[in-house]
Amino acid sequence: MKITLLAVGTKMPRWVDDAYADYAKRLPREVTLELREIKPEKRGSGVTAEKGIAAEHARIVAALPPRAKLVLLDERGKAWTTMQLADGLKGWLGDGQDIAIVVGGADGTSDELKARADLLLQLSAMTLPHGMVRVLLAEQIYRAVSILNGHPYHRE
Template identity: 60%
Template structure:
């Protein structure tokens, strides 16, 4: 199964890249995990939030793998437990789906991009820094797979 995370933003702190890489290598052979950074649009000098999100949307859409099940992260999305995410992962694997998660930019994502998604997911009701969202998502995907594998990483 292929999992792609598209994250608006570049030049994350070292600890973010290190943590994401650590969880990504734990997936093993059953999941091919890839994080793609999307260049954020510069604000100011006549570029407002709406224009910036539209430019980022075009970059995101261009990076979405063909036929991927699209999940956008949004504070208004549904909240899942780790076990529920594991159930989704099992279903996607059973369907042979590739999955693409999108973490938007500082101003969020356009309504049109959210409407393209098959699932809107909330990691937290609190606002998270983008780097933390990358780490948390990657860890939760690893945790979901560990649940499916009956690995002792997850404890109830």
């Protein structure tokens, strides 16, 4: 299974890149995690939030892997536990599906992309920095895969 994380934003602090890479390399061979950074649209000088979202939408769609299940992070999405994420990954692994997880820009994502998504997922009810989101997602994917491989989970 290949999981592609499409994240709007570039030039993250080194600690973000290091932490993300650490979790990505811990994954077993059968699960790969690839980061694709999407250039954010500059705001200001006539570029409204709507225009920015539209420009980012086009870049996200162009970067989506073909036939991948689309998971979109959204503040109104489902609030899954780690165990629910593990169950979701188990089903997707069983189906042989690759996954694309999208982290939108500062103003969110387009309604069209939300409608196209197979799953809207909430990472937190709190607002998080985009770099932190990358690290948290990589850690939760690593943890969910570890659970599927029989490693104990601290709540079980």
